[in-house]
Amino acid sequence: MSTVIQFENVHFKYPEDTRESLNGLNLEIREGSFTAVLGRNGSGKSTLAKHMNGILVPTEGRVLVAGIDTADEDRLLDLRRQVGLVFQNPDNQIVANVVEDDVAFAPENLGLPPAEIRRRVDGALQLVGMYELRLHAPHLLSGGQKQRVAIAGVLAMGPRVLVLDEPTAMLDPQGRREVLTTVTRLCREQGMTVVLVTHHMDECVGADRLLVLDRGQIALDGTPAEIFSQVERMRALGLDVPETTQLLYELRQEGLDVPLDALDVDSCAGAIAAALKR
Amino acid sequence: MLKDxxxxxxxxxxxxxxxxxxRxxxxxxxxxxVALFTAAGWMGYGLCVLAFAGCTALSKIRLRAFFKGLKPMIFIIVLTALLNLFYTRGTPILPGWIITWEGIGRAVKMVLRILLLVMGxxxxxxxxxxxxxTDGLELLLNPLKKLRLPIHEMTLMMSMALRFIPTLIEETDRIMSAQRARGADFETGGLVRRAKALLPILVPLIVSSFNRAYDLATAMESRCYHGGEGRxxxxxxxxxxxxxxxxxxxxAFLALAFILKKYGV
Amino acid sequence: MAEIKVEQLRHVYSPQTPFERTAIEAVSLILPQGQFVGVLGHTGSGKSTFIQHLNALLLPSGGRVLCDGEDINRDKVSRRDIKWKVGLVFQYPEYQLFEETVYKDIAFGPGNMGLSKEEIDERVREAAGFVGVEALLDRSPLELSGGQKRRVAIAGVIAMRPEVLVLDEPTAGLDPEGCGQILDNIRAYKARTGATVLVVSHDMDASAALAERLLVFNEGRLVMDGPPEEIFSQPERLTGMGLDVPRPTAIAMALRRQGLRLPGAVYTHAQLKAGLLAAAREAERGAGPC
Known part of the structure; x- marks a missing residue:
């Protein structure tokens, strides 16, 4: 697998801030991988996401996306079409009054021929399961549906990477499930590279790789199982671990021989049952 | 409520x-x-009613939808009717009354004109x-681009404003409820007091609209928006x-309307 | 002391229009002073409509809401006065902040009550203390972080010293640390004042751990009403309504599927851990869990 996004010693400071939001960050994202980014508010995770399509550019260091330097203004469109960015509030990223017109917005901006736009819009809506509702008004949809329209809206650009900045923060559990299932399927079935920024640790469980951000730097980097088993370290970073890990961790302290890396509910239950039967 | x-x-x-x-x-x-404002006689109005009824029937839009939209205009319509009813000189319908046959005719025509204008x-x-x-409007106004008028930007702004009306109404409702829960009172007091009472709604609404606008601009940029060129x-x-x-x-309809006008019917 | 009694409450939105929709129907319950109540239900289940009836923001289409035996919708005065007794914090309350300073914003509610300057000052400082924003009183709300704004907005309601405090999704969108702070603030308010607290939340874990009574709404009706051990002893019924169960309950359900015996209702981390340790001791004694 090749590298699709590369951060080289990236520093970034907002003009109004005194502290750097990104503080010498190095990172490589592999094509086709599912990367989750976890961090508390103000850890720099949103800033990181906005660097991936050149909405923000580093004050020092550089970001390369498919070989394009994000600071290269001549290739801005080329860059943006490769990286689809989805934001927290679904209401603030839907521009049109009809679902399919909204999804058409990006390919229209790219000046594609009408038939090609139609093909992409229908394809993107089918991928997120919103094709049936293509003629609906966005404001009448549920939060999860709106967010799926937003995802379709960037998929229609034909991006290589899908970056989602806390896409579930404003959704109810139902909507959260819809979005997470959609994103996971896009990665596993379509081979889309996914970067999911979140503060729900449960949403990271299915990722290939988990990055924990703290004060503009990568504090932890590994598989979710590796990282969540560092219960104390996570606590020190102001984050929780999933209930499963927490339970296994405490049972271990009580002398029970259970592994720490059984993250989902069923494997956790299986591990505990096995330890008890032994 | 506002939502209606x-x-x-x-x-x-x-x-x-x-x-x-x-287009x-x-x-x-x-x-x-144009035809509506040309119409003078009953035939002219009849023609307009017929045209509207025909199009509405073809569109399968229920009349009820129109009535709902007309609700906020009831005051203006009633006022127009009353003014025409009472202030038109002519033959009283009964000796000594101020209501005249001509007044009734004019009132009906004026109300028809407003109704058809709005419902059309x-x-x-x-x-x-x-x-x-907005696409149609942009294309129709396209020749004006030669005069360096920002037609694309204007029409885009229009369509986005329409897109955000329901969102902003919902938000206004929510902020109003939240302030009423803190004892805000929007219904009593004089004009100054009522205007002041609006601040707790307007300030949060403006602040959040700015945030929305900022978010929206970022989202549009992320989706390769770069103005109307090459779109x-x-x-x-x-x-x-x-x-x-x-x-x-x-x-043909317009021609007929002009002919009816010429003959004053 | 405030006891809220809800009798056969019904609410219809946009009555006699094509958009007519019955949001809640036949809801009856009593909220005695001092309970900590969790309100559960998926979006559109009627729970938000329900809480807006508790301080007369909405007018019932049928039924009554009584506070200490008096109909809160009796007249204009009673509809206004109930707002001081029942404080309602909406979802994302930070969007309601409008004053130039945190102090003035918290003072908005008490000011509407017509209190004296000294009394308002005392209440603002007390409310700010509850949520830990004393140091921010002279700042502009716009300068604060998301979590701080949220706490200032909650202080704005607490400053009216409500005997019943109702919060709609108070922790939505906050990181674990922010969530924890808000829940601590709510607990502190309840402990100090003995107020009744209702929290609407999708966060099952928090509801299970905090509440002594849970109300479950589904399709406009109050379908379950009881202590957490009763509600979570039927986890399948909750999942059937599209609701999550607390994560300890989900793990317990999976363990039971693995053939493990666990005692009664499991809905908190501590219960699950205790149950498992008991099972482990039993296994050691050779009794075997299966």
Whole structure:
């Protein structure tokens, strides 16, 4: 697998801030991988996401996306079409009054021929399961549906990477499930590279790789199982671990021989049952 | 409540009226309005009513939708009717009354004119998606670009404003409820007091609108928006046979309206 | 002391229009002073409509809401006065902040009550203390972080010293640390004042751990009403309504599927851990869990 996004010693400071939001960050994202980014508010995770399509550019260091330097203004469109960015509030990223017109917005901006736009819009809506509702008004949809329209809206650009900045923060559990299932399927079935920024640790469980951000730097980097088993370290970073890990961790302290890396509910239950039967 | 406003609402459908090119519809509505203001006699008004009824029947939009949209205008309509009813000189309907036959006639005509004007525009917005409408408007106004007028930006702003009306109404409702829960009172007191009472609604609304605008700009940029240049359209506007036919009917209608006017009927 | 009694409450939105929709129907319950109540239900289940009836923001289409035996919708005065007794914090309350300073914003509610300057000052400082924003009183709300704004907005309601405090999704969108702070603030308010607290939340874990009574709404009706051990002893019924169960309950359900015996209802981390340790001791004694 090749590298699709590369951060080289990236520093970034907002003009109004005194502290750097990104503080010498190095990172490589592999094509086709599912990367989750976890961090508390103000850890720099949103800033990181906005660097991936050149909405923000580093004050020092550089970001390369498919070989394009994000600071290269001549290739801005080329860059943006490769990286689809989805934001927290679904209401603030839907521009049109009809679902399919909204999804058409990006390919229209790219000046594609009408038939090609139609093909992409229908394809993107089918991928997120919103094709049936293509003629609906966005404001009448549920939060999860709106967010799926937003995802379709960037998929229609034909991006290589899908970056989602806390896409579930404003959704109810139902909507959260819809979005997470959609994103996971896009990665596993379509081979889309996914970067999911979140503060729900449960949403990271299915990722290939988990990055924990703290004060503009990568504090932890590994598989979710590796990282969540560092219960104390996570606590020190102001984050929780999933209930499963927490339970296994405490049972271990009580002398029970259970592994720490059984993250989902069923494997956790299986591990505990096995330890008890032994 | 605020939520009941239907301004700019689109009812998706697949009727002849829905399928017409937005430019055709814009032109036809213009024709309709001209005819409406040309109408002098009952035949002229009858022609307009007939035209509106015909189009509405074709569009399969229920009359109830129009009435709902008319609700905020009831005051103006009633006022117009009363003024015409009481201030038109002529033959009293009963000796000694101030209401005249001419007054009744004028009141009915004026009310008809307002109703048809508003409902005709509603028919346009009900059957045309705001996106298509602004696209059509942009194309119709395209020649003005030569005068360096920012037509694309203007029409985009219009369609986004329409897109955010329901969102902002919802938000206003929520902020009002939240402030009422803190004991805010929007209903009593004099004018100054009431105006002051609006601050707890307006300030949060403006702050959040700025945030929205900022978010939206970022999202649009992320989706490769870079102005109107080099932009294409998924839904190509092409004048089809039915558009030409509709425009021909529209022209005939206008001609008929002028003829009726000439004969004063 | 405030006891809220809800009798056969019904609410219809946009009555006699094509958009007519019955949001809640036949809801009856009594909220005695001092309970900590969790309100559960998926979006559109009627729970938000329900809480807006508790301080007369909405007018019932049928039924009554009584506070200490008096109909809160009796007249204009009673509809206004109930707002001081029942404080309602909406979802994302930070969007309601409008004053130039945190102090003035918290003072908005008490100011509407017509209190004296000294009394308002005392209440603002007390409310700010509850949520830990004393140091921010002279700042502009716009300068604060998301979590701080949220706490200032909650202080704005607490400053009216409500005997019943109702919060709609108070922790939505906050990180674990922010969530924890808000829940601590709510607990502190309840402990100090003995107020009744209702929290609407999708966060099952928090509801299970905090509440002594849970109300479950589904399709406009109050379908379950009881202590957490009763509600979570039927986890399948909750999942059937599209609701989550607390994560300890989900793990317990999976363990039971693995053939493990666990005692009664499991809905908190501590219960699950205790149950498992008991099972482990039993296994050691050779009794075997299966």
């Amino acid at each position: 406003i239907t301004l700019g609402q689109f009812f998706p459908g697949d009727t002849l009226v829905h399928r017409l090119d937005p 055709t519809k814009l032109l036809l509505v213009t024709v309709f309005i 525009t509603f028919l346009l917005t009900y059957t045309t998606s705001p996106m298509a409408l 294409s359209r998924m839904k190509q506007l092409k004048l089809a046979g039915i558009d030409l036919a509709a425009l021909a009917v529209g022209a």
